[in-house]
Amino acid sequence: MYDPYLAHYGVKGMKWGVRRHRDDVVIRKGRKIQRISTSTESDKRSDRKTAYTSYLRSDRKKYANEFAKNLKSGKVINDPNSSGAKDNVYKITYRSKNDLVSPSLKRRIEYRNNVLSGKNGDKIRKEMGNTLKDWSPAFYGHYSDKELQREIGGYDDLTKQRLFGLTVSRSSSVRNAYISEIAKHGYNSVVDDADSMGYAKSALIVLDRYKDLEYKNVKKIL
Numbered sequence: 001m002y003d004p005y006l007a008h009y010g011v012k013g014m015k016w017g018v019r020r021h022r023d024d025v026v027i028r029k030g031r032k033i034q035r036i037s038t039s040t041e042s043d044k045r046s047d048r049k050t051a052y053t054s055y056l057r058s059d060r061k062k063y064a065n066e067f068a069k070n071l072k073s074g075k076v077i078n079d080p081n082s083s084g085a086k087d088n089v090y091k092i093t094y095r096s097k098n099d100l101v102s103p104s105l106k107r108r109i110e111y112r113n114n115v116l117s118g119k120n121g122d123k124i125r126k127e128m129g130n131t132l133k134d135w136s137p138a139f140y141g142h143y144s145d146k147e148l149q150r151e152i153g154g155y156d157d158l159t160k161q162r163l164f165g166l167t168v169s170r171s172s173s174v175r176n177a178y179i180s181e182i183a184k185h186g187y188n189s190v191v192d193d194a195d196s197m198g199y200a201k202s203a204l205i206v207l208d209r210y211k212d213l214e215y216k217n218v219k220k221i222l
Contacts, residue, residue: 023104023106024101024102024103024104024107024187025101025102025103025104025191025202026099026100026101026102027055027096027099027100027101027102027189027204028096028099029096029097029098029099030095030096031055031095031096031100032055032060032093032094032095033053033054033055033093033094033095033096033100033204033206033213034053034054034055034060034063034064034091034092034093034094035051035052035053035054035091035092035094036063036064036067036068036071036089036090036091036092036221037089037090037092038071038086038087038088038089038090039090040090040092040218041090041092041215041218042215042218049207049208049209049210049211050175050179050205050206050207050208050209051094051205051206051209051213052169052192052195052203052204052205053094053203053204053205053206053213054200054202054203054204055202055204056200056201056202058201059200059201059202059203062199062200063200064091064221067199068089068091068221068222069222071086071089071222072086072089072222073086074086088220088222089220089221089222090218090219090220090221091218091219091221092215092217092218093216093217093218093219094209094213094214094215094216095213095214095216096212096213096214097211097212097213097214098188098211098212100188100189100204100206100212101187101188101189102187102189102190102191102204103182103185103187103190105161105191105193107185108161108190108191108193109157109160109161111178111181111182111185112160112161112164112178114181115174115177115178115181118177120173120177123173124167124173124174124177125149125152126145127167127170127171127173127174128152128163128164128167129143129145129148129149129152131163131166131167131170132148132151132152132163133148134170135166158197161193161197162193162194162197162198164178164193165192165193165194165195165196165197166194168194168205169192169194178190179205179207182207183207187207188206188207188208188211188212189204189205189206189207189212190204190205190207191203191204191205192204192205
């Protein structure tokens with residue numbers, strides 16, 4: 001009943017001036033949304049509105065087991081703040097208050113390119129290179145910045161998108177630039193390409209958890 005689908009028409013409730021494209025990824029209102037965190041993340045608002053979440057049953061199970069164990073031990077490789085074991089890990093359950101609409105892969109690649117061609121493009125490309133060095137220092141550690149840029153430039157679009165997704169998860173400045181670009185086109189969520197192209201089937205970044213998610217409960221799992 002709540003399975004995601006590919007939309008080929010306007011989204012119910014869309015506002016005038018907000019254009020929806022073919023193949024948007026739509027998660028219907030009322031869907032169970034899960035987040036694994038070292039914080040209970042109650043209704044108390046924080047500066048960070050975005051939330052990395054999962055909604056498919058298989059993904060929710062995997063995050064609540066494998067990811068939670070890695071988070072507990074401080075082995076989440078794409079999180080620079082995860083070093084060191086954590087005291088507690090929690091499973092937070094939300095319900096989507098509105099349809100969650102993410103741009104298609106084609107649009108996400110387009111918006112990534114928009115960010116990279118913006119005024120901070122050089123800085124973001126450098127951060128993508130640093131992400132590669134952190135992710136695999138044995139392989140990429142000896143590369144100079146210019147060599148890394150040439151290396152990244154030779155990757156296919158899907159690999160570039162996943163690397164960009166990793167950089168988004170690690171860098172608040174890159175995340176803010178990308179989220180701003182996504183929101184500008186009328187979307188309230190975006191597929192997490194870092195996880196969805198390998199670890200998960202379809203992970204999702206919700207742009208404003210306070211607007212589009214209803215906090216239901218929290219459970220300590222580790």
